[in-house]
Amino acid sequence: MTNELLRISGVTKAYPGVIANSDVSFSIAKGEIHALLGENGAGKSTLVKMIYGLVKPDSGTLHLHGQPYAPTRPSAARNAGVAMVFQHFSLFEALNVAENVALGMENPPPMRALAQKIRAVSEDYGLPLDPSRMVGDLSAGERQRVEIIRCLLQDPKLLIMDEPTSVLTPQEVEILFQTLRQLSAEGTAILYISHKLEEIRALCDEATILRRGKVVGTCTPRDVSARDMAEMMVGAVLTPPARAARKDWGDPQAALEVSGLSLASPIPFGTSLKDISFSVQRGEILGIAGVAGNGQDELLLALSGELRSAPDMVKCHGKPIGEAPPNARRAMGFVAAPEDRLGHAAAPDMSLVENALLSGAVRKDLTRNGFIDWAKTKVWAEEVVAQYDVRTPGTWVAARALSGGNLQKFLMGRELSQAPEVVIINQPTWGVDAAAAAFIRQEILNRAQDGAAVVVISQDLDDLLEVSDRFAALNEGRLTPTRPTEGLTVDEIGLMMGGAHGMEVAHHG
Amino acid sequence: MDLGGINPAVLVASLMVASVPIMLAAIGELVVEKAGVLNLGVEGMMIMGAVCGFATAVETGSPFLGFIGGALGAMALSFVFAVLTQFLQANQVATGLALTLFGLGLSSLMGQGYVGIKPPLTDVVPFGPLADLPVVGRILFDHDPMVYLSIAVIAVVWAVLKFSRMGLILRAVGENHDAAHALGYKVTRIRVLAIMFGGAMAGLGGAYLSLVRVPQWTDGITAGAGWIALAIVVFASWKPWRVLIGAYLFGGISVLQLNLQAAGARIPVEYLSMSPYLITILVLVIMSSGKGRSAMNAPAALGQNFHASR
Numbered sequence A: 001m002t003n004e005l006l007r008i009s010g011v012t013k014a015y016p017g018v019i020a021n022s023d024v025s026f027s028i029a030k031g032e033i034h035a036l037l038g039e040n041g042a043g044k045s046t047l048v049k050m051i052y053g054l055v056k057p058d059s060g061t062l063h064l065h066g067q068p069y070a071p072t073r074p075s076a077a078r079n080a081g082v083a084m085v086f087q088h089f090s091l092f093e094a095l096n097v098a099e100n101v102a103l104g105m106e107n108p109p110p111m112r113a114l115a116q117k118i119r120a121v122s123e124d125y126g127l128p129l130d131p132s133r134m135v136g137d138l139s140a141g142e143r144q145r146v147e148i149i150r151c152l153l154q155d156p157k158l159l160i161m162d163e164p165t166s167v168l169t170p171q172e173v174e175i176l177f178q179t180l181r182q183l184s185a186e187g188t189a190i191l192y193i194s195h196k197l198e199e200i201r202a203l204c205d206e207a208t209i210l211r212r213g214k215v216v217g218t219c220t221p222r223d224v225s226a227r228d229m230a231e232m233m234v235g236a237v238l239t240p241p242a243r244a245a246r247k248d249w250g251d252p253q254a255a256l257e258v259s260g261l262s263l264a265s266p267i268p269f270g271t272s273l274k275d276i277s278f279s280v281q282r283g284e285i286l287g288i289a290g291v292a293g294n295g296q297d298e299l300l301l302a303l304s305g306e307l308r309s310a311p312d313m314v315k316c317h318g319k320p321i322g323e324a325p326p327n328a329r330r331a332m333g334f335v336a337a338p339e340d341r342l343g344h345a346a347a348p349d350m351s352l353v354e355n356a357l358l359s360g361a362v363r364k365d366l367t368r369n370g371f372i373d374w375a376k377t378k379v380w381a382e383e384v385v386a387q388y389d390v391r392t393p394g395t396w397v398a399a400r401a402l403s404g405g406n407l408q409k410f411l412m413g414r415e416l417s418q419a420p421e422v423v424i425i426n427q428p429t430w431g432v433d434a435a436a437a438a439f440i441r442q443e444i445l446n447r448a449q450d451g452a453a454v455v456v457i458s459q460d461l462d463d464l465l466e467v468s469d470r471f472a473a474l475n476e477g478r479l480t481p482t483r484p485t486e487g488l489t490v491d492e493i494g495l496m497m498g499g500a501h502g503m504e505v506a507h508h509g
Numbered sequence B: 001m002d003l004g005g006i007n008p009a010v011l012v013a014s015l016m017v018a019s020v021p022i023m024l025a026a027i028g029e030l031v032v033e034k035a036g037v038l039n040l041g042v043e044g045m046m047i048m049g050a051v052c053g054f055a056t057a058v059e060t061g062s063p064f065l066g067f068i069g070g071a072l073g074a075m076a077l078s079f080v081f082a083v084l085t086q087f088l089q090a091n092q093v094a095t096g097l098a099l100t101l102f103g104l105g106l107s108s109l110m111g112q113g114y115v116g117i118k119p120p121l122t123d124v125v126p127f128g129p130l131a132d133l134p135v136v137g138r139i140l141f142d143h144d145p146m147v148y149l150s151i152a153v154i155a156v157v158w159a160v161l162k163f164s165r166m167g168l169i170l171r172a173v174g175e176n177h178d179a180a181h182a183l184g185y186k187v188t189r190i191r192v193l194a195i196m197f198g199g200a201m202a203g204l205g206g207a208y209l210s211l212v213r214v215p216q217w218t219d220g221i222t223a224g225a226g227w228i229a230l231a232i233v234v235f236a237s238w239k240p241w242r243v244l245i246g247a248y249l250f251g252g253i254s255v256l257q258l259n260l261q262a263a264g265a266r267i268p269v270e271y272l273s274m275s276p277y278l279i280t281i282l283v284l285v286i287m288s289s290g291k292g293r294s295a296m297n298a299p300a301a302l303g304q305n306f307h308a309s310r
Helices: A044-051 A074-079 A098-104 A110-122 A139-150 A170-185 A197-203 A226-236 A296-304 A327-330 A352-360 A374-387 A404-416 A434-450 A461-467 A490-496 B008-018 B020-034 B040-062 B063-087 B090-112 B127-132 B134-138 B145-163 B164-175 B177-182 B187-213 B225-235 B240-262 B269-291 B291-297
Strands: A004-015 A016-031 A033-037 A059-064 A082-085 A158-163 A189-195 A207-213 A216-221 A256-263 A273-280 A285-289 A314-316 A333-338 A422-426 A451-456 A472-477
Touching: A004 A189, A016 A044, A016 A189, A016 A207, A016 A216, A033 A197, A044 A158, A044 A189, A059 A285, A082 A139, A098 A110, A098 B164, A110 A139, A139 A170, A139 B134, A170 A189, A170 A197, A170 A273, A170 A333, A170 B090, A189 A197, A189 A472, A197 A226, A207 A226, A216 A226, A226 A434, A226 B008, A256 A296, A273 A285, A273 A296, A273 A451, A273 A490, A285 A461, A296 A327, A296 A333, A296 A422, A296 A451, A327 A333, A333 A404, A352 A374, A352 A404, A374 A404, A404 A422, A404 A434, A422 A434, A434 A451, A434 A461, A451 A461, A472 A490, B008 B020, B008 B134, B008 B187, B008 B240, B020 B040, B020 B145, B020 B164, B020 B187, B020 B240, B040 B063, B040 B090, B040 B187, B040 B225, B063 B090, B063 B187, B127 B134, B145 B164, B145 B187, B145 B240, B164 B177, B164 B187, B177 B187, B187 B225, B225 B240, B225 B269, B240 B269
Parallel strands: A033 A189, A033 A207, A082 A158, A158 A189, A285 A451, A285 A472, A333 A422, A422 A451
Antiparallel strands: A004 A016, A004 A059, A207 A216, A256 A273, A256 A314
8 A cells, every 4th residue: 555645543532422433444545536424423524623633533543645644733734735625614705715715825925926826726627716706705616616726726635525515506516526536637635525425426436434433334436326325324224205196185276375576685695586486285395406595595584474575475375475474474374494503493592392482382372361381382392302303301401402413303393293384494404314304304295295385495406306296496596487396307407506607607607 | 264263273183182092992993803802891991091001101200101001901901801701701792891890990999099190291293393384284293102103003904904914814713713713723812812902902092091182080081982982993894994084083073072162152062072972873873774785894703702612
């Protein structure tokens, strides 16, 4: 193994209550694209943070180029030739591209020279980028380019990419893969973290699979089926959600009808909604795809009632409700689950019982003469916890104390168990493991089976393809016409999501 | 040239003097807020600067040492704020308000022996014949060093924030502390240093009040100047040169109302003396009503505590 770049041997890292990594060992060769595969919480992020010097291992050693390697801070890692593209972009929205790049470098040249260099490198790798643009105005794909170029300017030997494709359209993914293959051909090793199996099969040379902090297997992704890898990752046999035939509810009017909905965004750097129209029948699930920041949050606000519109823009069974506030809509059978778990869907410092009350008070009838029926609320919260397999010491703990996946299960359960007539969900399976995701999808299907009209907004195409009857995509605040999900190809979906967002072309597009 | 008993050259010259304290305090607070920290204790730090500066100048007989003492005294108080908010994760708004109340009380205690004493005089910078030029000489070349220093500080802060790497890192920390941490910058250390710079500037401003502007020590000498400084930072939408404009504007109004009182305008004194504060409120309302723009320029992580967890 003269070709070895990085060797990890016996690395262990424990946090209070969890062992994030336990005796992890593997190695990466020069120019190799190595996949690190595992579910949320399997310890992938902790492991790469150790390689990048953000976290110190409790025991075990790292070797780079055969030399012992123990970075104590990211700058040490960067000096050693290790660069990282983060999962949640580590970018500064109010600064421009060149300033963002400069912040990730050890000794940046003067701004003007740096801007020149950014232009040159970005052209070389087919990732055109204008150094003077504000990052807040860029699309997700372009933001990722900023991160990648920040890494490339330092001529890295090892490039770590943490879930790089979760915010890209299929076409943008293809452009990214071309860049990565070019880098690999030039001798840069890439550590590619993902749970998207088909992508790993298309891109990676080797894969190491983690489960609960331990290496549970290695494989050559091209030779193994995605299903086998998934089962190694989860450690169980997976069953896709079952779908019964749709009942005809004989209701002539749509349960939810949106027509010509145009609204300015209340969020800084947000996207305004432009002339959105669709309708959902009882028992039907409409899936809305789109890359983050194309109006998903705003659409949810407009449907839940947090953002009011003209009365006729939103109708429920033919009744105009555009001006109705959230509680009035809840009384009509609406439930809404926003994407942001802490702060929007849940009050972080309040207990699960209190959080249950906040959205369930109207539909579950949890108040009497203005007083809260705590006993009833607690019983309901406990039901949700039991039914949705929420791992928590009790319903009295603060929402903040739950892990992301567990809180997501609780919040989904809270909304879906209110016997809803109209369900609006943004990112239902964000950050939950495969088994829980399958369960949540099944519950969404069950609600539709019970006669609810469902709108699922998601950036995860698997969510949408598995549950939705009809499909549309949000792109820069506009909604494409809806199409039946059956028979749609990934290519078509990609084009609906805006294709490559004009990224092949150099500038604004 | 006189306008209703008010000489414009004298008016401009005196508004430059009047705005020195709020300008220094505001530019210090601007740096603090650019680093993502909201320190509402400016008033308390200013008055600590005023009493420490006054005491030092009286004891040593040197106004220069007085200003140093004022800066150090306020910096010590700001360090208390830094420890509470950056290391102990206390709420920034509550801590800032407590700092103001604490500063007012402590300064009153420390200043008890100094009431009624005159401080040593701060000399005017000798520009020689330049000072004798008509109008221009009175406005530009007839001031004490602190007037020039305050303008120099604005220029330096502007240049550092805009052109230097240090300024870029400071802005990055105030914009997104998690990302800055992920890139390996020491968020807490940078913020503590920014808070102490803010304290030193507020202290200089306070010392200027007790040593030059008034010049003597009385309880509550700052009389809300710290709050005006905070308002100016918002008014300036976190841009250094606009702090200068804002400070001159507010300084101008307070000088003008004094002059109007002296000239015997037929408006009750109370209305005139409340006018700078009224204008402050008005400006803040106007600034924040134009949603997007000014809100967007605020550092995104302003007032949020940072804790390096996993």
